[in-house]
Amino acid sequence: xxxxxxxxxxxxxxxxxxxxxxxxxxxxxxxxxxxxxxxxxxxxxxxxxxxxxxxxxxxxxxxxxxxxxxxxxxxxxxxxxxxxxxxxxxxxxxxxxxxxxxxxxxxxxxxxxxxxxxxxxxxxxxxxxxxxxxxxxxxxxxxxxxxxxxxxxxxxxxxxxxxxxxxxxxxxxxxxxxxxxxxxxxxxxxxxxxxxxxxxxxxxxxxxxxxxxxxxxxxxxxxxxxxxxxxxxxxxxxxxxxxxxxxxxxxxxxxxxxxxxxxxxxxxxxxxxxxxxxxxxxxxxxxxxxxxxxxxxxxxxxxxxxxxxxxxxxxxxxxxxxxxxxxxxxxxxxxxxxxxxxxxxxxxxxxxxxxxxxxxxxxxxxxxxxxxxxxxxxxxxxxxxxxxxxxxxxxxxxxxxxxxxxxxxxxxxxxxxxxxxxxxxxxxxxxxxxxxxxxxxxxxxxxxxxxxxx
Numbered sequence: 001x002x003x004x005x006x007x008x009x010x011x012x013x014x015x016x017x018x019x020x021x022x023x024x025x026x027x028x029x030x031x032x033x034x035x036x037x038x039x040x041x042x043x044x045x046x047x048x049x050x051x052x053x054x055x056x057x058x059x060x061x062x063x064x065x066x067x068x069x070x071x072x073x074x075x076x077x078x079x080x081x082x083x084x085x086x087x088x089x090x091x092x093x094x095x096x097x098x099x100x101x102x103x104x105x106x107x108x109x110x111x112x113x114x115x116x117x118x119x120x121x122x123x124x125x126x127x128x129x130x131x132x133x134x135x136x137x138x139x140x141x142x143x144x145x146x147x148x149x150x151x152x153x154x155x156x157x158x159x160x161x162x163x164x165x166x167x168x169x170x171x172x173x174x175x176x177x178x179x180x181x182x183x184x185x186x187x188x189x190x191x192x193x194x195x196x197x198x199x200x201x202x203x204x205x206x207x208x209x210x211x212x213x214x215x216x217x218x219x220x221x222x223x224x225x226x227x228x229x230x231x232x233x234x235x236x237x238x239x240x241x242x243x244x245x246x247x248x249x250x251x252x253x254x255x256x257x258x259x260x261x262x263x264x265x266x267x268x269x270x271x272x273x274x275x276x277x278x279x280x281x282x283x284x285x286x287x288x289x290x291x292x293x294x295x296x297x298x299x300x301x302x303x304x305x306x307x308x309x310x311x312x313x314x315x316x317x318x319x320x321x322x323x324x325x326x327x328x329x330x331x332x333x334x335x336x337x338x339x340x341x342x343x344x345x346x347x348x349x350x351x352x353x354x355x356x357x358x359x360x361x362x363x364x365x366x367x368x369x370x371x372x373x374x375x376x377x378x379x380x381x382x383x384x385x386x387x388x389x390x391x392x393x394x395x396x397x398x399x400x401x402x403x404x405x406x407x408x409x410x411x412x413x414x415x416x417x418x419x420x421x422x423x424x425x426x427x428x429x430x431x432x433x434x435x436x437x438x439x440x441x442x443x444x445x446x447x448x449x450x451x452x453x454x
Contacts, residue, residue: 003182004222008033009190009212013229014286015127016042018080024227024286025134034179035219037149037190037212038131040123041077044070048120055105067102071095074126083133090129090146098122113159117192117202124189124208132187139185147186151176152218153193153211155201162193162201164214173218188215206267213281217273224274224281226266231285232294233258233265236309240437241444247308249295254307254392255281257425261347261390262312271296303394305402306447311436312347312388314362317416321355322378331377332356338373347388348419348428357417359388359430386416387436391427391443398424409446413439 008031010024015038028036039045051066078091101119105111111119125148132146152172155162178184190208193201203210209226216224233255234244250258252275259266265283274281275298284293320335335356339346349358362384365371374380396402397420406427407415417430431439 003032005035005179005219006031006033006223006225007035007037007212007216007219007221008225008227009037009208010039010131010286011208011226011228012039012042012044014227015039015131018077020286021077021081021131021134022138025131025138027227027286027289028135029138030289031225033225034185035177035215035221036131036135036185036187037208037215038124038127038187039190039208041073041127041130044073044123044127045120048123051102052105052111052116052119055102056109056111058106058109060106063102063106067099070098074130077130078133081130081133082137083130087129087133091126094122094126094129114199117159117162118200120202121189121192121200124191128187128189135185135187141183141185143181143183144185144187147176147188149188149190149192149211149215150194150200153214155193155195155203157195157197157199157201159201161204162195164193164203164210166214166218169214170218173215177219179219206269209267209270210273213270213273216279217277220277221279224279226270226281226283227286227289228265228283229285229287230265231288231291232283233263233296233308235307235448236440236444237264237311240311240440241309243444243449245448246292247294248292249297249300249302250307251300251303252296252298253425254300254394255296257390257392257423258308258310261388261392261426261428262310263308305395305399306391306393308392309440309443309448310390310392311440312390313433313436315347315359315386315388315430315433316362316365317357317359317383317386317430318365318374319355319357319381319383320374320378321381323354324378334377335374338370338377341373342367342370344370348417348430350417350419359386359417383416385433386430387433389429389431389436389439389443391447392425395424396420396427402427405446406443409442410439413442 008028014024015021047066047070051063054062136144154165154168154172190211191202195201212224233247236244238244252271256271281296282293285291344360344364347359365382413435415429419428
């Protein structure tokens with residue numbers, strides 16, 4: 001019988017300190033993970049962003065302070081984990097690279113997207129050295145190899161949000177990975193890649209999960225494990241609703257809807273490669289691995305009408321109105337052409353005879369040029385500080401009485417917009433941000449806690 005090929009990803013909180021790293025390494029050993037993908041240690045990416053900001057502003061003292069703190073943090077971890085001289089040399093080279101980048105940004109008083117990607121890559125490159133040492137000790141296995149994912153993760157040159165080139169990724173994976181020896185394991189980095197010119201790129205925030213899913217696809221993994229600080233996916237955010245329940249299994253389609261509409265456990269892009277390859281994904285807590293967690297599969301045994309509730313905050317509603325829409329064609333295409341030009345994704349949309357209303361993130365309208373371009377199409381009205389509440393489940397657009405029950409449950413809350421019908425898996429509501437949590441609690445009580453729909 002062929003040994004399962006498990007790809008495991010450990011997030012920042014799972015490698016937050018030496019205790020967490022050792023615990024995660026032991027877990028990887030217990031799971032017999034053959035390919036481990038790690039994030040930067042907790043807080044490191046944010047610190048690197050802060051460092052770049054101070055360096056641009058030529059805040060020398062603050063830049064040096066952040067630089068020293070980052071290096072000291074990783075030196076302390078290397079001591080606590082018992083890194084050998086070779087690993088200490090590898091870390092020292094990365095510290096030197098960090099110092100050089102910080103100095104260059106300070107001198108130029110700017111940080112290009114290319115330089116920013118190179119800077120941010122250091123978080124994962126540092127943590128992977130530390131995790132390799134911990135994994136070798138936990139497994140008592142010197143065939144565990146530190147691997148630079150940039151040798152495989154070929155991407156476009158869209159710095160800050162590079163797109164993986166799947167065909168090249170597959171070719172490089174065949175060239176570099178060899179799992180024939182059952183003791184051979186690799187520890188590599190999430191989040192980062194490399195363009196055809198050998199320049200470091202990043203896949204955007206949440207890119208470590210995406211990296212693990214892509215690597216799982218190209219190596220033919222039997223399962224992908226995402227280890228974080230929560231025990232799987234819950235019916236809603238437990239911080240909002242104390243009676244949120246753990247979900248034991250969920251379909252790819254449901255999980256993708258949850259991620260897209262605000263669930264924090266998974267990044268929206270994570271599941272696409274796994275779904276494409278039909279690889280089940282497990283989401284669990286590295287802090288409480290004994291808890292069951294959540295399996296994400298093509299098919300789930302149970303298909304409740306309402307599986308979960310999500311909330312996406314910081315939403316704006318933009319309405320474009322013009323009599324030119326009446327009986328005209330091509331107007332929607334013109335609107336979306338504007339959003340495409342500015343590289344902005346729209347979340348929800350509704351239309352009337354002379355108006356189009358759609359939701360985007362609040363920060364979108366810091367871009368005055370976008371507003372100017374939209375104003376050429378019609379009268380533009382922007383409402384900020386809204387949230388998008390979504391009911392995620394099955395057969396939603398073919399179930400009688402569902403909308404009636406939603407509106408009755410939220411009778412004392414103003415619903416600014418609804419978006420329903422495009423998918424059997426979601427029903428979306430636009431509300432004032434101040435009423436979002438209240439709506440989640442009421443809907444969770446009616447649809448999930450009572451058990452009639454769950």
